[in-house]
Amino acid sequence: MSYLEKELHQTANYLAWKFDHFANEYGLTGQQLSTIDFLANQPQWQSTQHAIELEFNIKRSTTAKMLQRMEKAGLVTRKTASNDRRSKIVSLTPQARVFAKTARQYLDMRQQRLENRFSSQQLADFEEVLAYLQEKSDD
Known part of the structure; x- marks a missing residue:
């Protein structure tokens, strides 16, 4: 691991x-709050479980466990997709929609702090470095 990758x-940790510390104030984990934010930005406050896996680059089993916990806590509902029995549709409950605004405000505040500190060119350069490091083809 290079110095930059280590940093x-x-x-990231x-x-x-x-974010976990912030989410904990609401009885959530950072991943749960991120998932709520993701679903809140989808049409009809819902998406497939597979889309969540892709969005956060997490394994199917990890996603399933997280969503089971969220469902038990009354934050999401899961149902089988009508067009594909292998696919699960995940929807935010009204209870979770309250947290969506909280999550968005926190994430917007973090983004604003970056934009206040760094130029748009610096942020674009940083995004380019991140995109390069995330490329799967150079492993």
């Missing part, structure tokens, strides 16, 4: 910890 890894 990014540590930073720190940012995840901060």
Whole structure:
């Protein structure tokens, strides 16, 4: 692991910890709050379980466990898709929709802090570096 990759890894862990700490104030994990935000930005507040897996680059089994916990907590509902019995449709409950605004405000605040500190060119350059590091073809 290069120095930059190590620094990014540590930073990602720190940012995840901060988001977990924030989400914990509402009895949620950072991943649950991120999932709520993702679903809140989808048509009809719903998406497939597979889309959630892709959005967060997490395994099917990990996603299933997280969604089971969220369903048990009354945050989401899951049902089999009418057009594909293998696919699950995940929808936000009214209870979770309350948290969607909270999540969006927090994420917007974090984005605004970056935009206030760095130029749009610096942020674009950083996004380019991140995209390069996320490419799966150079493993």
